[in-house]
Amino acid sequence: MPKTSDLLAPMYNRVIVTGGGSGIGREVTLALTERGVDVWIMGRRADKLEETKEMCTHNSGKVFTTTCDIRNLASVKAAFAKANADGPVQALVNSAGEVYPCAAERLTPEMFQETVSSMLLGAFNVLHVWSRTLIKAKLEGAFIAYTSTVNSRESPGLGHSGAAKAGLESLVRTWALELGRYKLRLNTIGPGLFPLTGVSHEDFFNKDMFIDNIPLRRFGDAEEIVGPTLFLLSRAATYITGTTLMVDGGMRLRPWFGFTPDNLAEYGMPVE
Numbered sequence: 001m002p003k004t005s006d007l008l009a010p011m012y013n014r015v016i017v018t019g020g021g022s023g024i025g026r027e028v029t030l031a032l033t034e035r036g037v038d039v040w041i042m043g044r045r046a047d048k049l050e051e052t053k054e055m056c057t058h059n060s061g062k063v064f065t066t067t068c069d070i071r072n073l074a075s076v077k078a079a080f081a082k083a084n085a086d087g088p089v090q091a092l093v094n095s096a097g098e099v100y101p102c103a104a105e106r107l108t109p110e111m112f113q114e115t116v117s118s119m120l121l122g123a124f125n126v127l128h129v130w131s132r133t134l135i136k137a138k139l140e141g142a143f144i145a146y147t148s149t150v151n152s153r154e155s156p157g158l159g160h161s162g163a164a165k166a167g168l169e170s171l172v173r174t175w176a177l178e179l180g181r182y183k184l185r186l187n188t189i190g191p192g193l194f195p196l197t198g199v200s201h202e203d204f205f206n207k208d209m210f211i212d213n214i215p216l217r218r219f220g221d222a223e224e225i226v227g228p229t230l231f232l233l234s235r236a237a238t239y240i241t242g243t244t245l246m247v248d249g250g251m252r253l254r255p256w257f258g259f260t261p262d263n264l265a266e267y268g269m270p271v272e
Contacts, residue, residue: 021048033061176242192248215250
């Protein structure tokens with residue numbers, strides 16, 4: 001039986017991270033390369049990807065970058081072809097996608113489509129390409145995507161992102177069931193509030209209101225979202241699939257305490 005330290009070590013020596021130019025994706029890339037894992041980071045902004053790469057210069061794992069718009073299947077296929085040039089990458093962390101509040105009456109079809117394209121269609125595109133590659137190669141693998149602690153409840157101002165992320169959780173659960181026979185593990189992580197670079201919670205939320213209603217009375221730190229991610233990529237998690245791991249300081253345990261319809265008037269396009 002492996003030692004505990006071996007069980008918690010990263011299981012794969014190469015990982016793809018979408019959205020690696022900022023936020024959770026950047027923090028996960030830093031942690032993986034510190035542990036000797038080579039990481040392919042993908043995103044729409046080459047300058048942000050290069051910033052992450054520069055931050056990992058002194059780590060033992062290498063960072064490779066390629067621009068990729070996960071909303072576009074052709075872009076995903078091209079980016080994954082680069083990452084898989086030396087053989088299929090068996091681990092994928094999908095962290096691309098943005099969250100912004102918008103009042104229901106101000107939410108336009110274009111805004112809703114943009115959110116669903118980024119969070120749901122984009123996740124489908126990367127999962128589709130990654131899983132088919134591994135099935136063809138007869139290799140096992142692990143997939144992780146980030147959703148939210150609030151997408152399973154009513155969340156004023158976040159109906160568009162909640163709908164997309166709830167759809168993503170449903171897709172991951174169903175595909176975990178279907179793709180388990182190929183030894184592919186699929187899980188999601190539901191973060192609470194993590195004010196990281198590129199994750200602009202503090203731009204939108206009243207900090208005191210949220211902290212007072214989070215049972216642990218604080219926002220999450222980077223290592224507290226990185227740790228569960230590393231766990232799901234380790235040998236310790238090889239019997240876990242089709243689940244959502246909530247990492248929210250207990251936020252989901254309280255009645256809704258965020259936006260209300262009355263204080264959302266300034267968010268989104270004016271009603272004509």
